[in-house]
Amino acid sequence: MDPIHQFQIVNLFPLGKFGHAEIFFTNSAAFMVLAVVLLTGFLVIGTAGGRAVPGRLQSAAELTYEFVADMLRSTAGAEGMRFFPYVFTIFMFVLLLNMFGLIPFGFTVTSHIIITATLALLVFFTVLGYGLIRHGLHFFNLFVPKGVPVYILPMIVAIEILSFISRPISHSVRLFANMLAGHIALKVFAGFIILLGGALGAIGWVGGVLPFAMIVALTALEMLVAFLQAYVFAILTCIYLNDAIHPGH
Amino acid sequence: MAESTAHTAGTEAPSGGHGGFPPFNPQTFPSQLVWLVITFVLLYALMAKWALPQVARVIENRQKRIADDFAEAERLKAQSEEALAAYEKALADARARAQAIATEEREREAAASEARHKELERALNAKLAEAEKTIAATKQAAMANVRGIAEDATRTIVERLIGTAPGDKVVADAVADALKR
Structure with a gap:
């Protein structure tokens, strides 16, 4: 009934110490491993036959592949395709972890800021590293838009640098907050059913139909949000990578 | 209430953390x-090395198979068009040859008929000349007969008139003289 309880990390068994910190195999880890297994199985088993006329599973596997490939190609160009496995991994990993949260007794790995922040920082440093290796110091042209009058240039550059540095924050908090808020809302409405039943008896259980209908609607919305946030996370990754590939504004 | 105890138990139990809100529990x-x-x-x-390449x-x-099939279809189409062109060419050739044979045959026929015509004409002319010759001979014979008849008639007439038959020589001279006039 506690809407926060669902975000609790449960230590399933300890694995040892890493410095001062004790490392556990947790419910979060279990769902991450499950995501790896499911996604790999889905793609490998789906396309194992390699039929020219695909079955359902093969169609779905090819669809995800084409979907991410189109997303990357349209935002970062043909050169961006070298990051295809990277973007595909990020998108499908986040999508599956978001979706797991909607399964009853599931756990939403992406509702923890540490996970989304790590992924966002990974993207941030990939962009920074690749941009510097590829373009050297020309990469910093990214902060100097063309055709801006000289007297406001310092201010523009400062804003550009600030917005570049704040990218991982917005990138990670957007996903984290959406997942968190949606699941809290679901649990709050679910809690209403129990409260009504407990407080009003039979009438309350009948009245519980209303929050239950709300949960059904919210679950549908949350599925959309889970997909959309994974998509947003991936497309922002593509856009940031495009900056590393083509730093000229 | 039971709810509040559940609340505290829920947040406290698993990690035994300090932060009340699990996503911000640094432990x-x-x-x-x-x-x-x-x-x-x-x-x-797994994605980069195995699943995505597959x-x-x-x-x-x-895509390769579709492209191959299209190429194959294109090739077959070209082949059939080639065959059609060859067939049409053969048909045109045969028609031209038939035309040539017909023309040749017609000319040969015309030449033969011309020759036959000429042959016939020559034969007819020969016959005509022969007939004319016969006519001329007949006429000459007839003319000779006329002289004989005239001499006989003259002799007879003179015999009746004067009672004596003139000599052949005289009669012949007289008839020839008369015929000359």
């Missing part, structure tokens, strides 16, 4: 980070 961070790194790297490796291969094979 859970190391475990989460370790597993995120393990699973993400593993997933990336999917790409399937899609590529299909």
